[in-house]
Amino acid sequence: MEAEQPARRPGGRTARVRAAVHEAVVDLLREEEWGDLSIALVAERSGVHQTTLYRRWGTLAALIDDVVTERLTRSSPVQDTGTLRGDLEAYAVQVAEDVASPLSAVFLRAAMVGTHAEGGEPPRQIYLLERGVQLQAMLDRARDRGENPPTLLELLEVVLAPLYFHVIFFNSPAGADHARGLVDRLLALTAST
Amino acid sequence: MEAEQPARRPGGRTARVRAAVHEAVVDLLREEEWGDLSIALVAERSGVHQTTLYRRWGTLAALIDDVVTERLTRSSPVQDTGTLRGDLEAYAVQVAEDVASPLSAVFLRAAMVGTHAEGGEPPRQIYLLERGVQLQAMLDRARDRGENPPTLLELLEVVLAPLYFHVIFFNSPAGADHARGLVDRLLALTAST
DNA sequence: AGCCTAACGCAAAAATACTTGCTTTAAATT
DNA sequence: AATTTAAAGCAAGTATTTTTGCGTTAGGCT
Numbered sequence: 001m002e003a004e005q006p007a008r009r010p011g012g013r014t015a016r017v018r019a020a021v022h023e024a025v026v027d028l029l030r031e032e033e034w035g036d037l038s039i040a041l042v043a044e045r046s047g048v049h050q051t052t053l054y055r056r057w058g059t060l061a062a063l064i065d066d067v068v069t070e071r072l073t074r075s076s077p078v079q080d081t082g083t084l085r086g087d088l089e090a091y092a093v094q095v096a097e098d099v100a101s102p103l104s105a106v107f108l109r110a111a112m113v114g115t116h117a118e119g120g121e122p123p124r125q126i127y128l129l130e131r132g133v134q135l136q137a138m139l140d141r142a143r144d145r146g147e148n149p150p151t152l153l154e155l156l157e158v159v160l161a162p163l164y165f166h167v168i169f170f171n172s173p174a175g176a177d178h179a180r181g182l183v184d185r186l187l188a189l190t191a192s193t
Numbered sequence: 194m195e196a197e198q199p200a201r202r203p204g205g206r207t208a209r210v211r212a213a214v215h216e217a218v219v220d221l222l223r224e225e226e227w228g229d230l231s232i233a234l235v236a237e238r239s240g241v242h243q244t245t246l247y248r249r250w251g252t253l254a255a256l257i258d259d260v261v262t263e264r265l266t267r268s269s270p271v272q273d274t275g276t277l278r279g280d281l282e283a284y285a286v287q288v289a290e291d292v293a294s295p296l297s298a299v300f301l302r303a304a305m306v307g308t309h310a311e312g313g314e315p316p317r318q319i320y321l322l323e324r325g326v327q328l329q330a331m332l333d334r335a336r337d338r339g340e341n342p343p344t345l346l347e348l349l350e351v352v353l354a355p356l357y358f359h360v361i362f363f364n365s366p367a368g369a370d371h372a373r374g375l376v377d378r379l380l381a382l383t384a385s386t
Numbered sequence: 387a388g389c390c391t392a393a394c395g396c397a398a399a400a401a402t403a404c405t406t407g408c409t410t411t412a413a414a415t416t
Numbered sequence: 417a418a419t420t421t422a423a424a425g426c427a428a429g430t431a432t433t434t435t436t437g438c439g440t441t442a443g444g445c446t
Contacts, residue, residue: 011443014393035254039433049395054434056393061228108361109302128362156362157355157375164361165354168301182350185382204413207423232403242425247404249423387446394441402433410425416418 020046021053025067029103037102039063068106078134084142084149085187088159091138092179095163100173108164150190158186213239214246218260222299232256257303264300271327277335277342278380284328285352285372292356293366301361325349343383351379 024046028037039060043050057063081087098104135152142149150158159182166174174182217239221230232253236243250256274280291297328345335342343351352375359367367375 013442017394050433051396051435052394059228157358158351158378161354161358162350165350165357168357169349185351188382189378206412210424243403244405244426245424390443390445392441392443396437396439398436400433400435403431405430406428408426408428411423413420413422415420 017046017048017052018056021048021063022067022070024048025063026071026103029106030101032102034102034105037064064106072107078131078138080138080141084139084145084147085183087138087142088155088183088186089180091135092159092163092183093176095160096174096176096179099163099167105167108168148190150186154189155186158189159183210239210241210245211249214241214256215260215263217241218256219264219296222303223296227299227302230257261300261303266323271324271331273331273334277332277338277340278376280331280335281348281352281376281379282373284331285356285376286369288353288356289367289369289372292360298360301357341383343379347382348379351382352376 021042024042025037028041028045032041037060039050039053042048042060042063043053053063057066079087079090081090132152135155139149139152139155159179162182163174163179166172166178214235217235218230221234221238225234230253232243232246235241235253235256236246246256250259272280272283274283325345328348332342332345332348352372355375356367356372359365359371
């Protein structure tokens with residue numbers, strides 16, 4: 001045989017541990033405060049020993065980084081309600097809810113100059129791109145139905161930006177009603193054009 | 194005399210220490226890696242004893258929070274051009290520029306991480322409180338002139354939020370033209386009401 | 387089925403981070 | 417300029433976090 005690497009072993013148990021740990025991180029991030037998260041907590045919740053966490057990930061930041069990159073590659077669906085307003089409202093309300101958990105704060109942080117990925121630098125923009133494509137598809141559907149949709153940029157600026165803004169600066173999420181209000185504003189914008 | 198409070202003493206030395214610490218934090222934030230920042234480092238750089246940092250700020254997050262709040266309220270003062278549109282455009286363009294500096298990105302990140310009030314203190318969520326007062330004054334001026342200004346919330350959502358959004362998600366600041374376009378959008382909103 | 391060893395669990399040690407009691411400095415008050 | 421006492425300094429604690437050495441478990445291989 002030629003030059004062998006240490007011969008990793010990513011099979012059964014290792015994968016199981018990884019899954020348990022990831023799940024614990026996401027769960028804790030959903031309920032607990034950001035600052036309260038710690039290696040010790042993740043260990044307790046996941047049933048995986050602290051030592052393992054330290055040996056496999058080294059630091060909490062690296063672990064979170066791992067979790068985030070994994071989840072970012074999974075796209076969550078934009079639904080099709082049949083009308084532009086319906087689609088937009090469903091999306092806006094969904095984001096308003098999602099954005100309330102510390103989990104999204106982490107995503108946010110990762111999105112803007114993410115933490116340091118040790119080895120390769122996995123593309124984070126892909127998430128935004130993918131999501132952007134989905135939203136664009138939603139707008140295209142509306143156009144195909146004969147509606148007069150806004151541009152993607154307008155959607156992002158008028159609806160999405162304020163939702164994130166609320167969380168970052170007011171530290172409180174916008175409610176569903178407020179989210180729908182933003183959609184109103186967006187639609188009013190295109191109606192007058 | 195009636196019930197006296199502990200009688201604070203914010204004078205000379207205290208202010209000096211505070212200034213030294215703030216300067217150290219900003220410097221370190223500029224050069225050092227994000228995660229490397231620690232109470233110990235700030236203490237060493239500023240020449241202020243660790244104990245003082247712990248006693249005055251409690252945690253690193255609270256300290257950063259303090260620094261960020263201060264700097265955010267200092268930057269981009271609101272000017273009086275005589276018309277609502279003029280004021281808004283001046284402000285929007287100014288923010289678009291400010292937000293382009295690399296240090297702002299750091300502060301933004303810090304803002305997201307730093308905001309969690311430890312026991313006792315009311316949540317210092319609103320970094321823009323002071324700024325909000327200034328902006329409200331600007332809107333009030335417009336109303337006094339007989340113009341029909343938007344609400345503060347509308348201003349924040351329609352103009353400010355997208356400016357920050359650009360930096361965070363597109364990783365590039367909005368140009369002056371774009372900033373003015375946002376002001377147009379805001380004014381169109383109130384015109385139609 | 388049996389061997390080899392990567393990956394995990396455990397407990398104890400090492401390293402950091404934070405707190406506490408007391409002393410010293412200097413802002414404010416008289 | 418003397419007095420008072422918040423706020424800072426210091427050093428010695430306590431607590432928490434991270435590392436380390438070694439025994440155990442269970443993938444992957446023949």
